[in-house]
Amino acid sequence: xxxxxxxxxxxxxxxxxxxxxxxxxxxxxxxxxxxxxxxxxxxxxxxxxxxxxxxxxxxxxxxxxxxxxxxxxxxxxxxxxxxxxxxxxxxxxxxxxxxxxxxxxxxxxxxxxxxxxxxxxxxxxxxxxxxxxxxxxxxxxxxxxxxxxxxxxxxxxxxxxxxxxxxxxxxxxxxxxxxxxxxxxxxxxxxxxxxxxxxxxxxxxxxxxxxxxxxxxxxxxxxxxxxxxxxxxxxxxxxxxxxxxxxxxxxxxxxxxxxxxxxxxxxxxxxxxxxxxxxxxxxxxxxxxxxxxxxxxxxxxxxxxxxxxxxxxxxxxxxx
Amino acid sequence: xxxxxxxxxxxxxxxxxxxxxxxxxxxxxxxxxxxxxxxxxxxxxxxxxxxxxxxxxxxxxxxxxxxxxxxxxxxxxxxxxxxxxxxxxxxxxxxxxxxxxxxxxxxxxxxxxxxxxxxxxxxxxxxxxxxxxxxxxxxxxxxxxxxxxxxxxxxxxxxxxxxxxxxxxxxxxxxxxxxxxxxxxxxxxxxxxxxxxxxxxxxxxxxxxxxxxxxxxxxxxxxxxxxxxxxxxxxxxxxxxxxxxxxxxxxxxxxxxxxxxxxxxxxxxxxxxxxxxxxxxxxxxxxxxxxxxxxxxxxxxxxxxxxxxxxxxxxxxxxx
DNA sequence: TTGTAGGCGTTATCAG
DNA sequence: CTGATAACGCCTACAA
Numbered sequence: 133x134x135x136x137x138x139x140x141x142x143x144x145x146x147x148x149x150x151x152x153x154x155x156x157x158x159x160x161x162x163x164x165x166x167x168x169x170x171x172x173x174x175x176x177x178x179x180x181x182x183x184x185x186x187x188x189x190x191x192x193x194x195x196x197x198x199x200x201x202x203x204x205x206x207x208x209x210x211x212x213x214x215x216x217x218x219x220x221x222x223x224x225x226x227x228x229x230x231x232x233x234x235x236x237x238x239x240x241x242x243x244x245x246x247x248x249x250x251x252x253x254x255x256x257x258x259x260x261x262x263x264x265x266x267x268x269x270x271x272x273x274x275x276x277x278x279x280x281x282x283x284x285x286x287x288x289x290x291x292x293x294x295x296x297x298x299x300x301x302x303x304x305x306x307x308x309x310x311x312x313x314x315x316x317x318x319x320x321x322x323x324x325x326x327x328x329x330x331x332x333x334x335x336x337x338x339x340x341x342x343x344x345x346x347x348x349x350x351x352x353x354x355x356x357x358x359x360x361x362x363x364x365x366x367x368x369x370x371x372x373x374x375x376x377x378x379x380x381x382x383x384x385x386x387x388x389x390x391x392x393x394x395x396x397x398x399x400x401x402x403x404x405x406x407x408x409x410x411x412x413x414x415x416x417x418x419x420x421x422x423x424x425x426x427x428x429x430x431x432x433x434x435x436x437x438x439x440x441x442x443x444x445x446x447x448x449x450x451x452x
Numbered sequence: 453x454x455x456x457x458x459x460x461x462x463x464x465x466x467x468x469x470x471x472x473x474x475x476x477x478x479x480x481x482x483x484x485x486x487x488x489x490x491x492x493x494x495x496x497x498x499x500x501x502x503x504x505x506x507x508x509x510x511x512x513x514x515x516x517x518x519x520x521x522x523x524x525x526x527x528x529x530x531x532x533x534x535x536x537x538x539x540x541x542x543x544x545x546x547x548x549x550x551x552x553x554x555x556x557x558x559x560x561x562x563x564x565x566x567x568x569x570x571x572x573x574x575x576x577x578x579x580x581x582x583x584x585x586x587x588x589x590x591x592x593x594x595x596x597x598x599x600x601x602x603x604x605x606x607x608x609x610x611x612x613x614x615x616x617x618x619x620x621x622x623x624x625x626x627x628x629x630x631x632x633x634x635x636x637x638x639x640x641x642x643x644x645x646x647x648x649x650x651x652x653x654x655x656x657x658x659x660x661x662x663x664x665x666x667x668x669x670x671x672x673x674x675x676x677x678x679x680x681x682x683x684x685x686x687x688x689x690x691x692x693x694x695x696x697x698x699x700x701x702x703x704x705x706x707x708x709x710x711x712x713x714x715x716x717x718x719x720x721x722x723x724x725x726x727x728x729x730x731x732x733x734x735x736x737x738x739x740x741x742x743x744x745x746x747x748x749x750x751x752x753x754x755x756x757x758x759x760x761x762x763x764x765x766x767x768x769x770x771x772x
Numbered sequence: 773t774t775g776t777a778g779g780c781g782t783t784a785t786c787a788g
Numbered sequence: 789c790t791g792a793t794a795a796c797g798c799c800t801a802c803a804a
Binding site: 458459461462463466490491492493494495496497498499500 | 780781782783784
């Protein structure tokens with residue numbers, strides 16, 4: 133040993149300025165030599181602060197959430213927190229299992245996606261007594277913290293864009309019917325009903341997981357049940373891309389014969405042929421702002437607004 | 453309280469069969485009521501087993517690693533371990549920071565991607581004295597555990613496929629020059645040199661991060677420096693997809709005028725127009741097998757082979 | 773600037 | 789089947 137007490141070692145790492153230059157160096161040296169790393173478990177136990185925050189997202193296959201998580205990580209890392217990430221596969225049941233699993237890490241706060249939780253999950257969270265911030269959607273419940281944007285408003289905007297392009301027979305196609313997808317469906321309906329152009333057979337909703345391949349399948353199916361459709365609004369870019377490919381194969385002219393729109397603005401969507409009209413969602417920013425809000429709550433600060441709406445942007449490209 | 457000692461509560465959760473039916477039920481009830489969750493930090497400290505395993509991958513934007521991580525998670529969850537995942541952005545420096553950060557969780561084992569570590573990182577790992585399994589590449593160092601496949605052999609196979617299709621002026625285009633990309637480059641070179649067709653101006657390697665957009669850019673650049681190229685082997689599917697789109701825009705006939713091949717076989721690659729010839733890599737299986745191997749090492753079992761080669765498959769599609 | 777005492781929530785070990 | 793005791797590695801609070 134270096135002949136110093138454990139508390140001094142602890143201090144040397146946590147408040148270097150409170151330890152003499154000399155000691156600090158010796159401790160650092162010894163630590164490097166033996167590869168010493170402070171044990172978080174012990175630290176958490178003793179200080180009653182785990183410096184962990186748990187983040188639950190529905191999926192990582194969907195690059196949307198990868199970007200959100202990247203934003204979260206950035207903020208928390210800067211503040212010395214460790215992010216623990218869990219994937220719930222769009223299932224409230226899996227989510228509860230994850231909440232339990234991560235609560236065992238005694239996180240100082242938690243970030244959840246959306247508001248679709250079981251009652252029992254909500255109870256667990258309340259009992260844990262840690263701050264929670266919800267991402268992607270805007271809070272419906274009184275008192276809940278959230279950072280996101282209005283899925284409905286975004287879908288309305290897209291539908292109106294299609295209408296403004298002179299389309300009259302606009303379809304809505306969706307898969308992976310999570311709450312955000314359903315909100316987009318409502319936005320579409322609102323706009324299309326307001327325009328007096330709603331026709332139920334132009335809606336195609338399937339529960340399957342989204343994929344590019346499915347987009348091609350759904351395009352075919354929709355055109356069978358509503359052949360005169362002149363525009364399709366897909367609930368996400370993956371489906372839209374699959375549809376674009378299928379149009380290419382079948383020689384369907386986009387946008388002349390059929391306009392195609394997506395949602396999210398994935399990186400690939402400006403590269404497709406034709407490039408894809410879509411909604412750019414602020415997912416990275418959602419991660420950053422949600423993390424900041426959670427951080428403030430953890431530190432006991434009062435946050436100015438419980439609900440932060442980060443908006444969205446319509447990206448009109450060649451496909452419409 | 454339920455009037456039982458803490459140790460009994462602990463037992464009720466860990467070895468339910470060693471506690472009487474009655475007590476077990478009362479404990480469960482009380483736990484549910486107050487939302488009690490066992491604290492891993494304390495548990496880890498007392499038992500000297502954290503039941504954590506750390507996993508480091510270069511990126512999650514690349515869906516390849518998302519699938520690997522999914523495989524890992526599955527195996528570890530079944531065995532009660534919690535996976536902690538870190539992203540090092542292809543940087544050995546960031547990797548070391550992550551190793552340090554996760555060592556603080558006292559993981560029972562660690563899974564790393566590739567062999568490109570700093571010496572100091574290796575030292576840290578050795579001092580930690582926990583088992584390590586390397587993923588994606590096959591071990592070069594004596595004594596190292598690894599699960600993957602030969603990147604070189606796969607790239608050779610693809611190059612030979614192109615040759616067998618009668619291509620004579622085959623280019624290799626790569627970005628994100630990590631060790632695996634470079635191994636693919638070597639595989640290409642071996643095969644093309646063996647065929648007596650190597651021409652240095654048909655190689656285009658750039659350090660930039662891979663993306664679909666970059667694929668289009670690199671296609672253009674390559675065709676400028678080697679206009680008579682009749683096939684391009686891209687180091688991954690993202691670049692190849694971008695190239696396919698650019699060909700579509702420019703009216704370059706694929707595969708007639710130019711054959712295009714990728715690497716990885718992403719889900720989208722069979723949907724593109726034309727569908728993409730590529731190498732299907734066993735990334736999910738790599739995750740599963742690497743996790744199993746690590747598990748065995750943690751449990752002190754001896755593993756039959758230190759190096760597991762999971763192979764690859766050539767998917768010949770329309771683009772060649 | 774440095775150190776001592778006590779305890780965080782859980783489990784290993786040994787008793788009852 | 790149930791419990792008492794000590795210990796895990798670190799930090800808070802206080803003292804020297």
